[in-house]
Amino acid sequence: MLYREAGQFKSTYAQDQQIFPILQDRVAIAILLAVAFLLVPAFGNQYWLGAILTPFLIFSLAALGLNILTGYAGQLSLGTAAFMAVGAFMTYNFVLRIPGIPILAAFVLAGLCAAAVGIVFGLPSVRIKGFYLAVATLAAQFFVLWVLQRVGWFSNYSTSGVITAQEIAILGYRFDTPAKKYLLTLAVVAAMALLAKNLMRSETGRAFMAVRDMDVAASVVGIPMMKTKLLAFAISSFYAGVAGALHAFTYLGTVEPEAYSLDLSFRILFMVIIGGVGSILGSFLGAGFIILFPIFLNLASGWVSGLFGVEISFAVVSNLEVIIFGGLIIFFLIAEPHGLARLWQIAKEKLRLWPFPH
Amino acid sequence: MTVPQPIAGAQRVGEVVLAVENVSLSFGGVKALVEVSFDVREHEVRAIIGPNGAGKSSMLNVLNGVYHAQKGTIRLRQGAAWREFHDMDSHEAAALGIARTFQNIALFKGMTVLDNIMTGRNLKMRCNFLQQALWAGPAKKEELAHRRAAEEIIDFLEIQHIRKTPVGRLPYGLQKRVELGRALAAEPTLLLLDEPMAGMNLEEKQDMCRFVLDVNDHYGTTIVLIEHDMGVVMDISDRVVVLDYGRRIADGTPDEVRSNQAVIDAYLGVAH
Amino acid sequence: MEFVFFVEVLAGGLLAGVMYALVALGFVLIYKASGVFNFAQGAMVFFAALTFVSLTEAGWNFWLALVVTLAAMVLLGIATERVVLRPLVNQAPITLFMATIGLTFVLEGLSQMIWGSQPHGLELGVPDVPMEWLSQRWNVNISQFDLFAALVAGVLVAVLALFFQKTRIGRALRAVADDHQAALAVGIPLQHIWAIVWAVAGFVALVAGLMWGVRNGVQYALTFVALKALPVLILGGFESILGAIVGGLIIGATEKLAEVYLGPFVGGGIESWFAYVVALVFLLFRPEGLFGEKIIDRV
Numbered sequence: 001m002l003y004r005e006a007g008q009f010k011s012t013y014a015q016d017q018q019i020f021p022i023l024q025d026r027v028a029i030a031i032l033l034a035v036a037f038l039l040v041p042a043f044g045n046q047y048w049l050g051a052i053l054t055p056f057l058i059f060s061l062a063a064l065g066l067n068i069l070t071g072y073a074g075q076l077s078l079g080t081a082a083f084m085a086v087g088a089f090m091t092y093n094f095v096l097r098i099p100g101i102p103i104l105a106a107f108v109l110a111g112l113c114a115a116a117v118g119i120v121f122g123l124p125s126v127r128i129k130g131f132y133l134a135v136a137t138l139a140a141q142f143f144v145l146w147v148l149q150r151v152g153w154f155s156n157y158s159t160s161g162v163i164t165a166q167e168i169a170i171l172g173y174r175f176d177t178p179a180k181k182y183l184l185t186l187a188v189v190a191a192m193a194l195l196a197k198n199l200m201r202s203e204t205g206r207a208f209m210a211v212r213d214m215d216v217a218a219s220v221v222g223i224p225m226m227k228t229k230l231l232a233f234a235i236s237s238f239y240a241g242v243a244g245a246l247h248a249f250t251y252l253g254t255v256e257p258e259a260y261s262l263d264l265s266f267r268i269l270f271m272v273i274i275g276g277v278g279s280i281l282g283s284f285l286g287a288g289f290i291i292l293f294p295i296f297l298n299l300a301s302g303w304v305s306g307l308f309g310v311e312i313s314f315a316v317v318s319n320l321e322v323i324i325f326g327g328l329i330i331f332f333l334i335a336e337p338h339g340l341a342r343l344w345q346i347a348k349e350k351l352r353l354w355p356f357p358h
Numbered sequence: 359m360t361v362p363q364p365i366a367g368a369q370r371v372g373e374v375v376l377a378v379e380n381v382s383l384s385f386g387g388v389k390a391l392v393e394v395s396f397d398v399r400e401h402e403v404r405a406i407i408g409p410n411g412a413g414k415s416s417m418l419n420v421l422n423g424v425y426h427a428q429k430g431t432i433r434l435r436q437g438a439a440w441r442e443f444h445d446m447d448s449h450e451a452a453a454l455g456i457a458r459t460f461q462n463i464a465l466f467k468g469m470t471v472l473d474n475i476m477t478g479r480n481l482k483m484r485c486n487f488l489q490q491a492l493w494a495g496p497a498k499k500e501e502l503a504h505r506r507a508a509e510e511i512i513d514f515l516e517i518q519h520i521r522k523t524p525v526g527r528l529p530y531g532l533q534k535r536v537e538l539g540r541a542l543a544a545e546p547t548l549l550l551l552d553e554p555m556a557g558m559n560l561e562e563k564q565d566m567c568r569f570v571l572d573v574n575d576h577y578g579t580t581i582v583l584i585e586h587d588m589g590v591v592m593d594i595s596d597r598v599v600v601l602d603y604g605r606r607i608a609d610g611t612p613d614e615v616r617s618n619q620a621v622i623d624a625y626l627g628v629a630h
Numbered sequence: 631m632e633f634v635f636f637v638e639v640l641a642g643g644l645l646a647g648v649m650y651a652l653v654a655l656g657f658v659l660i661y662k663a664s665g666v667f668n669f670a671q672g673a674m675v676f677f678a679a680l681t682f683v684s685l686t687e688a689g690w691n692f693w694l695a696l697v698v699t700l701a702a703m704v705l706l707g708i709a710t711e712r713v714v715l716r717p718l719v720n721q722a723p724i725t726l727f728m729a730t731i732g733l734t735f736v737l738e739g740l741s742q743m744i745w746g747s748q749p750h751g752l753e754l755g756v757p758d759v760p761m762e763w764l765s766q767r768w769n770v771n772i773s774q775f776d777l778f779a780a781l782v783a784g785v786l787v788a789v790l791a792l793f794f795q796k797t798r799i800g801r802a803l804r805a806v807a808d809d810h811q812a813a814l815a816v817g818i819p820l821q822h823i824w825a826i827v828w829a830v831a832g833f834v835a836l837v838a839g840l841m842w843g844v845r846n847g848v849q850y851a852l853t854f855v856a857l858k859a860l861p862v863l864i865l866g867g868f869e870s871i872l873g874a875i876v877g878g879l880i881i882g883a884t885e886k887l888a889e890v891y892l893g894p895f896v897g898g899g900i901e902s903w904f905a906y907v908v909a910l911v912f913l914l915f916r917p918e919g920l921f922g923e924k925i926i927d928r929v
Contacts, residue, residue, distance in 0.1 A: 013505045014498075076724060124913040131667040131727045135860045136913050139906035150897040195491040202490035202501055203476075203483045210466045210477050217464035220422060221540065222452030222481040231487065266731070273728060278468070319743040326735025333729045334717040 003351040019197055036186055041179040050178035050251075056291050057182075057189045058246045063271035063283040064196055065239025070269070071278035072200055073232035074212025075125050076133050079140035080268045083237040084244025085260035086114040086144060089154045091245040092255045095166045096156060102170045107188065107245045114241025115234040117144060122233030126226045129215075141262050149257050162256040165249045181250040188246060192239065197280050199235070208232055209278070273329055276341025285340040294321050371596055372400030374435070375580060376421075376548060381430030383416055383604075390416040391427070394606050396599045398548070403574055403581045405595035407588075407615075409624055412601040414584045415461055418550045421582070422451035422458050434548075453481060457546035459537045461553045461584075467526035471517060471536050474525055475508045478543025511539045515569060531562040538569060542577075549573065551583040555590055563587070567594055592616065600624070638771055639890050640883055645776035647882020648783045649845070652838035653859040654866065654874040655786070656831040661868045662807040663827040665723060666715065669730040672856025673737035674832060678703055679839030679848045683752050684745040696836075703832025706737075711825040738853060749849035758844060779841045786837055787871060790830075799826060807869075861909035867919035876920065881905045 003024050010016045020026045044053065066080045090110035094101055121140035125133050148154045155163050168175040168184065175184050199205055207228045210218035219225050248255045267290060275286020297320065301312040332339055376398040383391040391413045398404045406414045419425040421432065423446040432443045434454060441454070457478070466474050483504060489497040512521055515535050520528060525536055534554060541549055554570065555563045571594055573579050585591045591598060592612040600608040600615055602624040608615050615621055656671045681702055685695035714729050756778040760771040794800040805813040806823050814820055842852055858881065866877025885908075889901045912919065 013502050013509070017501065017505065074724075076727070121910070124910060124917070128913050128917045130724045131669075132864065132913060132917065134727070135864055135906065136910050138857070138860065139903065139910040142903035142906050146899060146903050150899065198493040199487060199491040202493070202497060203480055203485070204487040204490050206469070206473050206477050207480060209469050209473070213466035213468050214464050216424060216448075217460070217466065218477070219448045220424065220452060220458050220464070221477050221544065222449055223477065224449050235487070266735075269728075269731070315747060316743060319739040319747075322735050322739035323743065326732045326737075326739065329732030329735070330714055330729050333721075333725055333732070334714075337725065 003348065003354075005352065017201075019194075019201075033190070036190075037183070041183055044179070044182070046178050049182045052291065052295075054178070054182050054185050055247075055251050056287055057185045058243050058251055059268065059271060059291060060284045060287040061189045061192060061246065062240050062243035062268050063275060063287050064193060064280060065236045065243060066268050067272045067275075067278065067280070067283045068196060068200070068208070068239065069232050069236035070272055071276075071282075072205060072212065073208035073229065073236075074129075075122070075229060075232060076130065077137040077140075077236070078134050078262070078265050078269065079121065079137035079144070080240050081244075081260040081262065081264035082141045082144035083114045083118055083240035084247060084264070085148055085257060086117050086237075087111060087241030087244030088248035088255050088260070089148050090114070090241070091249060092163060092165060093154065093156075103168045103175075103184075103249070104170060104188075107242050110245050111238040111241040114244070115238040118233040118237025118240075119230050122230055122237075125229045125233065138262075141265055145257050145260060155255070161258075162254050165253050165255055168249055175250070185246050185250045188242065192242065193280060193284075196239070200280065204231070212278075270325055270329060274332055274339050276339030277337065279338065279341035281344065282339050282341030285344065289340065290325070293324070297321055297324075371402045374398065375400045376435070376582075377433040378417075378421070379431045379433070381417075381420055381427045381432070383413075383420055383425060383427045389604050390425075391420070391601075392604045393430070394601065394604070395430075396606060396609055398580060398582055399596075400580055401574070401578050402596040403570070403583065403594055405591045405598045405612075406582065406584050406601060407586075407591055407598055408601035408607075411603075412624075413604040414601055415552055416604075417601065418458070418552050418582070418584060421550060422456045423448040452544065455544075455547035456550065457541035457544045457548070458550040459534070459541050459552055459554060461556065463530075463533050463537055465525045465533055465537050465540070468524060470522050470524055471528070471539075472505075472508060472512070472521045474536055475511055475539045475543045476504060478540040479504045479507060481544065508543055511542050514542075514572070515539050531558050534558065534562075534566065535569070538566075542573065545577075546579060549579050549581045551581060551585075553584050553586060555585060555587055563590065570594060639886050641772050642776070643883035643886030644879050645773070645780055645882070646886060647862075647879040648776075648780045648875075649838070649841055649855075649878075650858050650862050650882055651875045651878025652779075652783050652786070652834070652841060653856050654862040654878055655790070655871065656834040656838065657859055657863055658866075658868060658871055658874045659790075659827055659831045659834065663803050664715065664806075664824050665810075666726045666730065667723065667868070668733075668831070669727060670710075670733040670737055671831065671835060671859065672853045673734040673741075674703070674706070674835035675839040675842065675856050676848075676850070676852045677706070677737050677741045677839075678832065678836035679752070679843040679852065680741045680745045680750070682836065682840065683750045683843060683848045687750065699836055700833060703836055704829040707828030707830075707832045708825045710828050711821060715824060716821060734853075738850070742850070747850065749847045750843075751847055752840065752843035754840060754844055756844075775844060779845075782837060782841065783875075786834065787875065790834075790871065793830075799823075803827060858905050861905040863919075864909040864912050865920055867921045870921045873919060873921040881908065884908060 005022045005024075008023055010021065015021070020029060040053065041049070062080060062084060065083075066077060069075050069077055087110045090113040091106045094106040094109050095103070098106075117140070121137060124136040128136070149161070155161070168181065175181050200208070207218070207223045210221070210223055211225065211228050215225060218228070244260065247259070252259060271286030271290050272283065273286070274289055275284070276282020297317055301317050304310070305312050336342055374397045378397065379395050380393045381391055381395070382389070382393055394413070394417065406417060408414050416425060420427045426445050430444070432446075434441050434443070436454070466477065469477075483500055485497040485500050489495070512518055515538065517532065517535060517539065520532065525533055528536065538551070538554065551570065555566050558566065567590060570581065570583070574581055583595070595612060597610060598612055598615045599606060600618070600621050607620045607624060608618040610618070653671065653675055656674065657668060660666055660668045660671070678699055682695055682699040685698060686692060690698070710733065714733055715726070718726055718729055756775050758773050758775040760773055794804060802813070802818045802823055803826070805816070805818055806820060810820065839848070839852070842855055846852065846855065862874060862877040862881050864877075865880055866873030866875070885901055885904045888904050889898070893900050
């Protein structure tokens with residue numbers, strides 16, 4: 001009864017084209033934002049803010065970036081982590097080499113660098129599709145990381161390979177506690193999610209989806225193939241780059257190539273598949289799932305040990321985690337290709353009808 | 359932003375706007391088109407017919423740059439000026455005002471009917487992606503203006519009830535209609551229809567005939583169509599060109615073509 | 631002296647390329663028969679090698695371990711067909727590709743859960759040392775084991791070719807590869823064929839796993855070696871066994887030569903990406919590979 005759109009008439013196209021056309025959705029999102037911005041930093045402890053919520057937001061942003069490329073524009077990438085690495089290293093360099101630069105400006109510049117790298121490795125997409133493209137993006141994964149490791153300039157000739165990220169400051173104001181770092185991350189991610197949502201519901205988003213669904217037809221209605229695909233790579237890599245910068249600065253506190261391995265690229269792809277291909281919300285749901293599930297699995301193994309008195313080793317749990325992720329990928333591709341986001345949508349449909357089933 | 363305005367009264371067939379001259383196309387050793395020439399006049403409904411494998415779809419594909427002819431020229435009139443092509447790509451063709459539907463429906467299956475029709479207007483949208491991401495001022499205004507234009511096409515094709523449905527879920531006949539809608543959204547000067555009535559039942563065919571004639575009448579759009587249903591072809595087209603084995607074997611009014619011996623032979627399968 | 635060194639590097643590279651080709655063969659088999667790009671081939675190599683080495687270390691007889699491992703691979707093939715491929719039939723290739731990425735993780739987790747994650751050494755009776763007469767006579771160092779691996783690869787390709795050309799199943803496989811629908815129409819049981827192909831690919835994975843296991847030890851890093859088969863396939867094309875071999879040789883040789891002659895100038899370690907960048911360049915300028923045909927999009 002609560003979630004009902006009956007009676008909410010739309011008399012203009014502007015009303016019909018709002019992000020959240022249903023009143024209850026608007027209320028819910030307002031409450032969610034209020035909680036995230038006000039209550040969480042006030043009451044969240046260090047562990048939740050620093051080890052769960054901040055990385056959750058960062059991976060959501062990375063997944064969102066990959067989702068723009070793979071989910072909306074239909075171009076598969078296995079190199080997301082490399083674009084994140086570009087963002088992280090370039091932020092370090094911009095802060096290092098331009099004294100007093102506001103961190104947000106460094107993020108944007110680093111994101112632009114990642115976008116440029118993305119365009120270069122996206123060039124083959126003009127001629128190829130599918131798993132061919134997967135191989136091309138693998139080249140990004142391995143080559144970019146090698147460059148960042150071998151070319152001393154990027155790490156300011158650090159010998160250890162691990163550099164400490166500089167402190168985060170905007171015009172002298174320091175973000176030095178987990179709560180402040182969380183708030184900065186939240187603000188960046190929320191703003192970028194809004195921009196992505198707007199972009200995907202306007203001409204650019206439609207061009208992406210058209211290229212994804214049928215490229216010949218897209219070209220026949222006048223959508224420029226090369227520009228559209230490269231734009232998708234650029235925007236996606238920009239998002240990944242900013243996510244990488246946040247990952248290094250507000251989460252890890254270090255800039256190191258090892259953090260951006262092929263494994264991370266796969267993890268982000270899993271977030272997209274499980275969360276929902278071609279859905280902004282799905283990127284968040286997928287990231288939440290992939291981050292929370294191992295924690296849950298650890299807890300569960302603890303309970304099982306307690307109940308049955310058998311010791312479950314860490315190795316078993318971590319292997320089990322890998323198996324379950326892999327299995328879930330197959331399961332979602334077979335049973336619900338649009339992932340958790342689609343399940344959420346179905347739940348909302350049910351709620352609209354509740355308590356009358358028809 | 360201009361919404362296509364109906365032009366009062368039925369359109370009179372005008373001067374030649376498109377001339378195909380000696381176009382040849384082959385795939386490996388297979389000759390799909392051999393030295394084909396014909397022209398299309400402004401505001402006319404021009405049919406291309408022929409037995410299976412005659413090269414009809416290939417001809418349309420050459421006209422809007424999906425395939426590239428090895429030989430020949432295509433001349434297209436824009437206002438008073440002629441533009442000559444040996445080779446164009448389909449994106450260019452769209453920019454020149456050529457729109458197209460496909461025999462096997464080439465809609466964007468994951469998108470809604472409304473979004474599919476909106477893609478037809480992409481060439482008319484001017485805002486860049488940064489403005490769109492901000493959804494402010496000009497981008498929002500533009501989006502709403504084009505939404506209005508898309509809604510007019512939705513009204514015209516009587517598909518209001520399915521505007522938010524993903525096209526993948528629609529029955530075949532409706533998908534064909536949506537595809538016509540996407541082509542119309544571009545406000546084309548030349549509309550290429552590849553078997554718009556194939557696989558339809560009688561009622562759907564009648565609806566589609568009506569839409570095609572209405573488009574021709576109200577908007578003055580020049581139409582080139584491929585169709586197998588001879589009754590439809592004879593009823594709605596002004597002139598007919600007949601292809602067989604990639605060659606033009608006849609060209610003329612429906613009556614002339616109907617009585618042409620080469621055409622009768624081609625359809626009845628007389629040995630060559 | 632210079633020249634001898636070059637020959638050594640080249641030979642080493644070519645022989646390493648044979649090993650890449652062994653992995654790539656498994657991809658080609660499955661792609662030809664079912665149109666699936668099986669990302670899990672590398673994990674299958676790892677799984678096969680780990681199973682075999684764990685069984686022999688547990689005191690099993692060599693041949694018994696081999697047969698049991700082979701049986702496991704056949705079972706895996708059948709299970710994959712039932713659980714992953716059959717429900718996804720007629721889906722977009724990209725969906726199937728992502729499903730095999732899922733399968734990769736399941737297999738990797740499963741292998742390590744059953745057999746543990748510590749690295750194993752593997753011996754097949756052919757030592758990985760330079761051949762004496764070659765080094766004495768010509769002063770060229772080429773490993774015995776490399777030649778053995780090349781021989782095995784040659785025999786494997788010959789056996790596969792015979793299997794495809796001469797047997798009933800082989801003919802059915804080729805028919806399926808040519809046209810799924812037509813094969814179904816003449817009564818070829820598609821699902822059996824797919825299970826057989828996956829089983830054969832499992833066998834190829836076992837052979838590749840043994841060869842790589844002797845060279846690098848049986849460990850998780852094997853899955854990265856297997857990834858190198860992807861650039862090989864870009865060069866050779868996804869549908870040609872010959873292409874897999876030639877692609878493997880080219881990748882193996884250029885990679886070694888680049889590492890030795892180019893590496894010192896750029897700080898080394900270029901073996902990690904060189905093959906992929908070669909593939910990338912190919913994708914830009916000749917996406918159909920060396921042997922593939924140009925694809926025309928029909929509408």
